Amino acid sequence: MTSLKRSTADPYATNISSKVFVRSTKSGKVQKIVRELYLRQDIPCSSRLCSICLTNAPADANGFIAPFILSEKPAGTGNFPTGHYLVPDTNALLNGLDLFEQKTGFYDVIILQTVLEELRNRSLPLYNRVIGLTKSEDKHFYVFFNDFRLETYVVREHGETINDRNDRAVRRAVSWYGEHLQHSLKTSNKAKQCPAIVMLSDDKDNLRKAKAEKLSACSLSEYVSGLEDANRLLDMINASRQEQGSRTTIGQQLYPDYFSLSRMMTGIRAGTLHQGIFNVSPYNYLEGTVHVPAFDKSLLILGRENSNRAISGDVVVVEVLPKAQWKAPSTKIIEEDTLNKNENAETEEGATEAVVSEQERRALQEEVKKTHGNNIEGRPQPTARVVGVTKRNWRQYVGHIDSSSTSVATQGRRQQTVFLIPMDKRIPKIRLRTRQAEALFGKRVLVTIDSWDQESRYPIGHFVRSLGDLETKGAETEALLLEHDVQYRPFPKGVLDCLPQEGHDWSVPASLDDLGWKGRRDLRDLLVCSIDPVGCQDIDDALHARPLPNGNFEIGVHIADVSHFVKPNNAMDAEASIRGTTVYLVDKRIDMLPMLLGTDLCSLKPYVERYAFSVLWEISKDAEIINSAFTKSVIRSREAFSYEQAQLRIDDRAQKDDLTQGMRTLLMLSKKLKQKRMEAGALNLASPEVRVQTESETSDPVDVKTKELLDTNSLVEEFMLLANISVAGKNYEAFPQTALLRRHAAPPKSNFEELANQLKVKRGFSLRTESSKAVAESLDRCTDPKEPFFNTLVRIMATRCMMSAEYFCSGTQSYPEFRHYGLASEIYTHFTSPIRRYADLVAHRQLAAAIEYEQLDISLYSKARLEEVCKNINVRHRNAQMAGRASIEYYVGQALKGRVVDEEGFVMKVFSNGFVVFVPRFGIEGLIRLRDLATPEPESIFDAEEYVLRVSGSIKVKVELFQKVVVRISDVKEEFTGKRKIKLDLVKS
Amino acid sequence: MPLDTSTYHLSHALLRLDGRRWNELRRLHAQISTQASADGSSYLEMGNTKVICTVSGPGEVRGGGGGGRKEGLERENAIVNAEVSIAGFSGVERRKKGIGGGGGGGKGDRRTMEKIQNVIAAAFTDIVFTHLYPHSTIVITVHILSSDGSILAASLNAATLALIDAGVPMKDYVVACTSGLTPPAADIGEGDASDPLLDLRGGGGGELRFWGGGGGGGGERVCVCVMESRVRVERVEGMLAVGVDGCKQVREILDGVVRAQGRRVVGSVVRQGGR
Structure with a gap:
């Protein structure tokens, strides 16, 4: 019998080792993995000094040898x-x-x-x-x-x-x-x-x-x-590790231990513990919520001890507290600055204080007393405490150094500890050790959190860099871009290399035999025009309409053919997919694609020929779609209108040329389309939109205006919606598993509960929420003849109850889930703005493959890959919106700087010690606290059931929900966040 | 967890998790004539995949397999049958029943086994000079002792050796190896980076879309080509080229094993003759 044992003369044996490790799978099984390890001698040291490694450097499949990296x-x-x-x-x-x-x-x-x-x-x-x-x-x-x-x-x-x-x-x-x-x-x-x-x-x-x-x-x-x-x-x-030795001995544990990982996992599997993302209320830094899959409503997490070192955004594991400790969400505004103003960052070394300061404790007690009512608002809700953090989502934070947190009288360059107050109110103060404290006062500073030990009341971080002085435009803009994680660095060389060689001189090839014309329809003779906001440079879309002999109309929506220039998987595509969207700030635009494409080669500028992706419909007089077609094309836009110009041209009866007639047709059809959409139950929601007027040279803000909406706005919108819906259908038909679509989920009933109750109590309206149509209809009925704005106010509040729309990959949801609630459409995607949204670019590629213009790139076949793309662009989209809003907020503050204006406003939310007022003229909302009304803080009685706050004492006012008030608007620099903020004062109720 | 392959693009060197480059085989170790009791036998290791193979026959048709004794007797050509068993201890986790293997549930395993059986039988029916053995069967039995990917390729290689050991005349060696693609780099920006890979390891390797290929020896005839997942048609050529190249290397190794055995046999015959 021959032995099966491997012969010892194996020539490989010396350079084969094996790596043995044990791992546990998600399901809790423990596996022992044995992996061979082939040891080799051809891995270069990559130093340019070395000649030995150069001779035997390995090549990849294409025979490419990586250049050596380490310099000579x-x-x-x-x-x-x-x-x-x-x-x-x-x-x-x-x-x-x-x-x-x-x-x-x-x-x-x-x-x-x-x-x-x-x-x-x-x-x-x-x-x-x-x-x-x-x-x-x-x-x-x-x-x-x-x-x-x-x-x-x-x-x-x-x-x-x-x-x-x-x-x-x-x-x-x-x-x-x-x-x-x-x-x-x-x-x-x-x-x-x-x-x-x-x-x-x-x-x-x-x-x-x-x-x-x-x-x-x-x-x-x-x-x-x-x-x-x-x-x-x-x-x-990193600060946390340096001082470890010295702290642990004196430190006393301020926070409870986290559970061990296995205990958490077992708990989650057994359903006794829950996992979710920790969110902190923007009004109350001590109150957090965690939404867990097991319950419809979020769990409350009250107080610092219960939130146990979790920071907003972390993925945490929570344990539900016994019923006796259930509480109602607070009706009180609690801000960190008012309670912990005078803490000294250095004192912490003494480590004798408790997690909950005396003031904080008092504030909590008061709350408990207040919430012993038995109405809906005050009903105790399940509370929970954090027992572990599965994933920290710490990022870099922007803030400023709290000047009161340390003794400024420091000699020279001694290291001292200071507090950094983040711009984001939901993030706790960060302890920072620095040698340059003096230089950093009054600056916007970027920091990273390193750790949060049990012995430390606040997290510990370290300095990254300084952005510049507070309130300078540069520093503030950079700060808000950083805070919203917007990529704003200039495009790297690799990306710019992907641009067409001809640069600005690129043009549609003259010869129809050119490769660029292959599969393109020549639509240059159509009377196409674009309608956009004033000064728009990245023109995504253009339209045309012409009558057909049979009495119907041919309508075309032409979208910039970005996918012709941005090929999948090159550096430019990668950059665009990371950026996800163009971000619009008041004075600045952070592009998704390099300027040359966005505002020139792709942009459907007038009087020049451009590549486009066209959607063509035959539409009857009653706005019924007879058929639709998609094609790559070449167009020549006749005119780029602003909304106002287009409106004037349509309204001018003297204009009888074909272009104007076409626009009139478009307008007529758009009204019918809108009508149909509304009948189907589309929601007409409102969000406060304002425009900051700036001086053209200095771009210093001059005035704030609410955005006007013209018929032409809705003209463009209707046809863009129609194009998006048509394309969504086509892409889904071609790629049932991997079409990139956009959905808007129906909000859970509980989202409307509060608003419905408020409307019922205050105005006797009933808000029906069983379908989007019902919501639309009941919102239409919520009017106050004396107060035309009331309806808009309700719509704004209703909008906040909605879910946010999201991109998704069609294979991940069943068809009924595709529905876009707000638009009342069964299926929807984004197709019409490929210059500024990555989702549209993906939709373009998919449509091009669906009409067999080109082959679909492999990455768009992969569901996993698309899901990743969706996840990223969803986040980017949200961040871009928030950055835009923050920018407006900053500029509104700047525009009002030094001015005092009295303006009408409406009460949007009532707390037991303050209320929120919305000012339509500026689209701002602000908090008025009782202690702002008079000092000492006046007595008040808060009726949570009636949403009424009766203030007595030195000043007598009654504030109730939806009430119209007059407020004095002035600006003030908020000490706590270092932002210039609007301050509202009650003038008349 | 170790780094995944996409990271290894970093150095442009494309090192895999086990330190191999894209075009390298694992250590291939083979022995022939391992069981004296069988007509032909072999033992083969491709990395940590270990198979043992025995051949019985060509012999008289037994009852059962291959469509019944009677039908078999009327046949002009020999029937090649394959039986594959995957040891319960071959994978990372031990299976209760002896059919368990690399991944998936019991049903999937059975399917894997049947597939391997069919592929082996079909491949060798094609390559063996079956017309020399009318009314007979050749049974190839493969036991997979340890499974770390490429079990089909290992089985084919082992079967070739065992058949040679059994003295069954064949047109050529059937040699096999797997080839696959690196997953498209998670971070793009490196162009359309999806490179072909040779000889894939078992699960957890992070390598996607693999398929088995078998080459019919010196003539570079591809006699078996099994796709285990969907691949873009443009990629197939590159993968095929890599696979054929790998098969050539395998062939050389197997050839070496056979020749060494040949020398040993000849040597012992000469010694016996001299006595």
Whole structure:
């Protein structure tokens, strides 16, 4: 019998190792994975000094050899005059990644595979940032696969912890690099100095061992101290880990422990614990809600102790509290500034205070008393407490240093602790250790949260960079872009390289035989025009209408053919898919696509020929669609109108040319289309929209106007809706699994409960919510003959009860779920603005494939990929809207700066110690607190059932919901957030 | 978790999770004539995939398989049958019944097994000179002892060796390997980065869309081509080229094994003859 044992003379055996690890699956099974590991000697060191590696560098499938990255003459520092390559270990990256992203230093860095893998386990965002660094051409970051290289591979020894093994692997790689480079230089006989290989680590043990092995090694702070600008750089090192040793001994636990991961998982599976995203109320920083799949309504989380170090946006695990502790959501406005104003950031070191300050505790007690009523509002609701955080969604936060938080009388450059107050009110103050506190006062500062320990009342963070002085336009705009995660950096070179070579001179090819004309219809003879807001440069859409011999009309919607210029999967497409949408600020536009495309080559400018994607319908006089067709085309727009111009032209009876007639046809049909839509139950919702008028040169705000709506606005809108609906149908038919569509879910009944109750109590209207049609009809009835704005107010409030519309991939939902509630359409997508929305670009590609104009790119076949795209653009869309609103808010504040205006407003929401007033003229809403009415704060009785607040004492007023009031608007710089804000004062009720 | 392949694009080197480059096979180790009791036998490892294969026959038609004894007797050509069993301990998790394997539930396993059986039988019916053995059957039995991807390819390779060991005349070697594609890079911007890969590992590799290919030896004739998932038609050519290239490498290794065995046999015959 022959033995089956592998012969020992296996030629491979020396370079095969195996990696054995144990993992547990989602379902809780434990698996032991054995993976072969092929060790090799052809992994280059990627130093341009090295000639050995160059000769056996590997090629990829296309025979391409990656250029070597690490520079020949790396920069030197005081300690390493001959130049050096850095090799950070995982701790160094965790603690100081912001340093590595600096432009002033940290070049030629070797990222080891061991480190990268460990980093990925520890923090995905940091990992992604490192990957980003390795892609940047000027930073010279090289990923060295040390675990695959024979010489640097380290076998975990018996009894050795994985961390020790990884540290050893790092040291081995460092020493190999040193020897390798020296050897290489010797063999090539070049008279060059060998750069030092410097290991960066914050692990003392690792540093000690490295020194024992005679490697150059230092800690981050040691290294940074040797650089110029050390003070600023030192501030950027993660704060939480530096002071660990000193704090843990004195610190007392202010917050309860988190449950262990397995306990949380078991709890969630058993249904006793719940997981969801933690949201903090914008009115009350101590009140958070978590929506969990198990319940219809969100769970309340009251107080700092219960929210247990969760920060708005984190994914948390919660436990429902016993019924005795259930409470009603507060009817009181609680802001952090008023309660904790005078805390000193330094005192915390003493660590004798409790999580709940005395004032906070009093505020909570009061609330409990107030909510002992038995009406709907006051009914106790289930509360919960956070027992663990599954995923931190911390990002970088913008804020300003609280000047009261520290003693300014500091000598020189001593490190001190200050509070940073984030712009976002839902984020708690962040403790920050800095050596440049003085320089940072009065600045907008970007920081990162590092950790939130049990012993610390507030999270600890570190400084990233300063954006500039408070209230300067540059700093504030950048701040709001950062806060809303808008990509605003200029387009990188890779993206610009994707633009057509001809640049501005690109034009539609003259010859019809040109490749560009293939499959395109020549629609240049049609009388096409575009209608947009004044000054619009990125013209997405144009229209035409002409009568047909049979009495029907041919209507065409022509959309800029962006997909012709932006091919899938190139750098430009990648950038656009990340940006997701163009962001419109008052004085600035952050484009999704480079200028050349957006405002020139794609833009359907008048008098020039442009590529377009056209939707053509035959429509009867009664706006019935007879048939529809889709085609790529070439058009020549005759005129670019503004809404006002178009309206004037239509209204001018003297104009009888075909273009004007066409527009009249369009208007006539659009009215009928709208009528049909409304009959089907489309909602006419309102959101406060204002326009800031700016001085044309300086773009300083001059005045605020509410947006006017003309017939021509709705003309364009109707046909865009129609085009979107038609395209959605076509794409879904062609790609039932992977069409990108947009849906608007019906809001759950509970969303309307409060508004319905308010309308019933205050005005006796009933709000029926069983369908969008019912809502539309009952909203129509909510009128007040004396007060025309009342209806709009109700609509604005109703809008806030709605769900937000979202993009989705058709394979993820069943057909009935496709419905767009607001538009009362069965199916809907976005097609008409490809210059400024990525979703439209995807729809264009899908439609082009559906009409067999071109092949669909592989990425659009993948459901998973599309879902990812949808997820991103949904977030970007929301962020863009919020950034736009924040920008308007800022400019309205600037426009009103130094002015005092009395204006009519309406009460939108009543709290027990204040109320919210909406001012239609400026589209702003503001809070008026009782303590603003008079000092000392007047007595008040709040009737939650009747939504009435009766103020007595020094000033006697009665404020109720929907009431019309006159307010004095002035501006004030809000100390707490550093924003210039509108301040409202009650003049007359 | 280790890094996934898309990250390995980073270095443009395209290293896979196990340190191989895109066009490298796993370590292939094969032995021939491992069981004296069988007419032909072999043992083959492709990385951590381990199969054992025995051939019995060509022999008289047994009852049952292949459409009944009577029908078999009337046949002009030999019938090639394959039986595959996947050991319960072959995968990451142990299966209660002996049919369990790499992934999926019991039903999927049975389907995998049947598919492998059919593919092996069809491939060798084509390659073996079946007309030399009328009224007889050749039964190829494959046991998958350890499964780490490419079990079909390993089974085909092992069967080739076992048939050679059994002395069954064939037109050529049937050698097989898998090829696949890297998942489209999660971060785009590197062009249409989807590269072909050779010899795929089992689950958890992060590699998508794989298929098995089998080449009929020196003439580069493709006699088996199994697609295990949908692939864009433009990609097939590249994958095929990589697969054929891999098959050539496999063939060389198998050929080496066969020749070594040949020398051993000849040597022992010479020694015996000399005695």
